[in-house]
Amino acid sequence: MSVLSDILVSDKHHSEAVSHSPKAYSNPYVTGVALGLVLLAAFVLVGRGLGASGAVSSAVATVVSSVAPEHAKANSFYSSYLGGGTFGLFKDWLVLEVLGVMVGGFLSGILAHRIKRTVEKGPRISVRNRLFFAFIGGGLMGFGAKLARGCTSGQALTGGALLNLGSWAFMMMVFAGAYATAYFVRRLWI
Amino acid sequence: MNFPLFKFGFFGDEVSLVLAFVIGIGFGFALERAGFGNARLLAAQFYFTDMRVLKVMFSAIVTAMFGVYFFGLFGILDISLIYTTDTFMLPQVIGGLILGIGFVIGGYCPGTSAVSLATGRIDGLVYFIGVAAGVFVFGELFPLIENFFVSGSMGNVSLPGYFNLSYGFVVFAVAIMALGAFIAAEWGEKKMAKKAEGK
Numbered sequence: 001m002s003v004l005s006d007i008l009v010s011d012k013h014h015s016e017a018v019s020h021s022p023k024a025y026s027n028p029y030v031t032g033v034a035l036g037l038v039l040l041a042a043f044v045l046v047g048r049g050l051g052a053s054g055a056v057s058s059a060v061a062t063v064v065s066s067v068a069p070e071h072a073k074a075n076s077f078y079s080s081y082l083g084g085g086t087f088g089l090f091k092d093w094l095v096l097e098v099l100g101v102m103v104g105g106f107l108s109g110i111l112a113h114r115i116k117r118t119v120e121k122g123p124r125i126s127v128r129n130r131l132f133f134a135f136i137g138g139g140l141m142g143f144g145a146k147l148a149r150g151c152t153s154g155q156a157l158t159g160g161a162l163l164n165l166g167s168w169a170f171m172m173m174v175f176a177g178a179y180a181t182a183y184f185v186r187r188l189w190i
Numbered sequence: 191m192n193f194p195l196f197k198f199g200f201f202g203d204e205v206s207l208v209l210a211f212v213i214g215i216g217f218g219f220a221l222e223r224a225g226f227g228n229a230r231l232l233a234a235q236f237y238f239t240d241m242r243v244l245k246v247m248f249s250a251i252v253t254a255m256f257g258v259y260f261f262g263l264f265g266i267l268d269i270s271l272i273y274t275t276d277t278f279m280l281p282q283v284i285g286g287l288i289l290g291i292g293f294v295i296g297g298y299c300p301g302t303s304a305v306s307l308a309t310g311r312i313d314g315l316v317y318f319i320g321v322a323a324g325v326f327v328f329g330e331l332f333p334l335i336e337n338f339f340v341s342g343s344m345g346n347v348s349l350p351g352y353f354n355l356s357y358g359f360v361v362f363a364v365a366i367m368a369l370g371a372f373i374a375a376e377w378g379e380k381k382m383a384k385k386a387e388g389k
Contacts, residue, residue, distance in 0.1 A: 028245035032224070032246040038220060043272050045213075047272050057325050057329075101305060106308040118310065120297065120314075134317040137317060138298070139323050141321050144285045144287070145321075146329075147328070148282045150275060154275075162269075162272060163360055166279060170285065173282075177288065177291045188233070
């Protein structure tokens, strides 16, 4: 079962680099189990899972409400994130969780010497075009996540682990959409 | 039956917010370790050259799924108290499709773009702003799409409930499916590496 042994030691052959150059990324299976334990901690401690797009929704709703309060109040999407003014942005569970995500990502990056001001892109696309498509991709992601009631964190991971029917249908469609599009945008990446 | 602690009143809202931040740190740390602050590694999933997204995602799902299942079985966790969204089949299917397209065009999802921007990636920052713009467009169009958004409601339904299978059987089946996917991913990566060498 050489494939199974590959699963257990996958990435070991990415040799450890000299001290101040970026370290190789961790074994994906080990990291996945760690991520699963974080998710499990959220379940058993707080009774909810992880999320990300919900925090962006709260932020957007708060901004819209401060610019045009009546407009936000009349819109049931925004108002569902405003809680009738009884709680603020920094009393929102997902907002604090996402702030934690940024801090945790930064800490891990520092420890592994991976903090770098750069643009991740394929070799055949300009920085300007890459940033343009990053914005477009993010926009589709934000719209799709709201339609689906959650993103990769809230639906795929959380709902996936809880065996939620809609989350599994959603997850299959995410992979379907991405694989169906991959060929047409290959110049962005390869 | 004492878990989830928050739902049994062991602590209040303020502690739950502190926990949100701490859990977020763990989440972000794991995502960065996995290489998910890097759009090229995430996108590689869709060109079969590096199947990290699948490996990390399904390892995490299976781990948390087993935890919830066994804690429930031992009677220490009340699963019904864990928040999960109701199923609205068509909006979730269409939303998933749009989101998947956005994933491969932009290279991140919202959580991974947060890690990406925190580690200095400009594309991650622009992506994150894009997500906010997408949410804003959704919000502005909401009065027009609200009927679709609430269509196909099926209530809070799980795979075992929908397919009339036992919880334990579905847990076992998902774990086996994940293992099969891991073996296929290792095989596929090797195949792609050979192909790249041959060029």
